[in-house]
Amino acid sequence: MNTVTTRKEGKKLTITVRGDFNLRTKKLILSRINPAVNTLIINLMDCERIDSEGVIFLHRWLKNGNSLQLIEPPAIFFEILELLDLDRSWDLKKIIAD
């Protein structure tokens, strides 16, 4: 079961994804973002699986000039970034939170 919980503080939206980060998760997150939000902090500690819908959503978010922080993304996330050849355009040191 994938669930998404969100907490908004000003322009920052903190999101916790449990289960999958897929098409449905993307739509749930989009429904909770308003134009004022420019920073996403996404906790993926309990996210087991991400697919291209999730990765492309994150990529587009960054390309639009927004900020992004990911907490413990699953290993498959890095495999997908590499397969789609997007890793070179991501500043992973900055995006992946300690």
Place this chain on the structure above:
Amino acid sequence: MSMDATFHISTDEKIINPVCDFTHSWGVNCGLTKGDALRFSVAVSELITDIILFAFPDDSKQTLEIKFFHTFDYVEIVVCELGEPFDPDLHTYDSQKAINDNNFDGAGFLLIKSFCDDFSFINKGKEGKEFRLAKYVQIHEIDELLQQSAEQRESELQSDENQDSTVNLKEFSVTRIRTTDAVDIAKIFYRTYGYTYNNEDIYLPKKIESSVLAKDKLGVIARKKDGEAIGYFAVIPKNNSRIAKVAEAVVSPGYRRNGVMSSMMEHLIEIAKSRQLNMLLGEAVTIHPVSQKVNNKYGYTTTALQLASTVNVKYKGFDEDYPQPVSVALDFLPILPTDKNTVFLPDKYSDIILETYDKLGIDVNPDAGSNRHLAETSDIDLEINYSSSSSLIVVKRYGSDFFNVLSDIVSSLEEKSPNTLLLDLPLENRSTPDQFKTIAALNFIYCGVLPHYHFNADFLRLQKVYSDIDFSIIDIYSDFGNKIKSLIADEYRNNP
């Protein structure tokens, strides 16, 4: 191949997660590593997402079908849907377009191909689209053992034929296997083959127990008077017909030439009768005649020769690998008398088919068939065997779209560079002679007759072979088997 589950699910994004979770757990249960099961489940996520987005862009109330299959060495998921046409080959991912133009077209299919070992797209025309995702179970060490197994079993068979037993067995019993025999069965295989037999399940008593319990496997075990197990022989019923395949025959080397195998075969035939099975089937490799000789001794008839049926393996007697994929003789033994059915025979093969029925002792009413109104759509099943790179197409019903659908399926399969394609046509369908003429352009050649093979009905098997075949090293034992071989060899040589 076992089918483990079929889901009919709505084209709703809510189902992506539960289907992926199921795929992951099922994959692990079938032997995938957790990492491979996760990757495979991501591939499934990508496929369902693409179907929802592109085949049913505005409708979440349609359904798609997902079937889960597994064999010893791979898992396969087949997804069928009837949505808007789209072709994965037309969506190629380009990372420059993704980065520069925000165009991610083809990303999902790239991940599917990356996370599966085999991905096939079959366009079935009006029957919709079919996607097949397969992942190999990592069994590298077992692969090596399989080669040893082939050599060792060949030598065991030869010695069984040529040598006297070391022990003169005065008394032994043969009984039907029960779940409590599982450990002894595993032990017989271990004592005979070490850990080199090609079906790993046979070493796992729990697997044997569950197969016996589920009646997936019937069989007999031979024991000495003191209870020691010395032989085992199984019959594995086929899912969609009242026939069964004989398999997993073993007698401990020290107790051969005592009639143990004969006694077990006789018991198996009795089991087949008690189960009301119509037919037993033996699949005999043609690198040597030993298995065919054993089958022939018990009255089996070779009815078909399936070319290039298994991948190359090393066999004793050849300095190098057997130089071509191994062909298999299909030997059938009728068990119960059957009704006299009408069979509709293509002119071209009428004689050889009738001779096959005669050899089997099956009485039929031959008919040339007739033109009749066809259904709007055809009903065709497809099975892909990834380890041997072969596919089986089974025609269940002819529709007016038959040639187009079959051509589309064949074209899709040919893109995967197969070893063989098999095509089963229903002999009890009055349209078969006519439809046979329409598919001449597809260049299938004869394979043989499969009595009671699908849905308790007889089928004509045709084959299309993509490897170079040297017929001189295909060893067929019976005269009639050799007649079938000659016919096939002629067609193979004359086929453009």
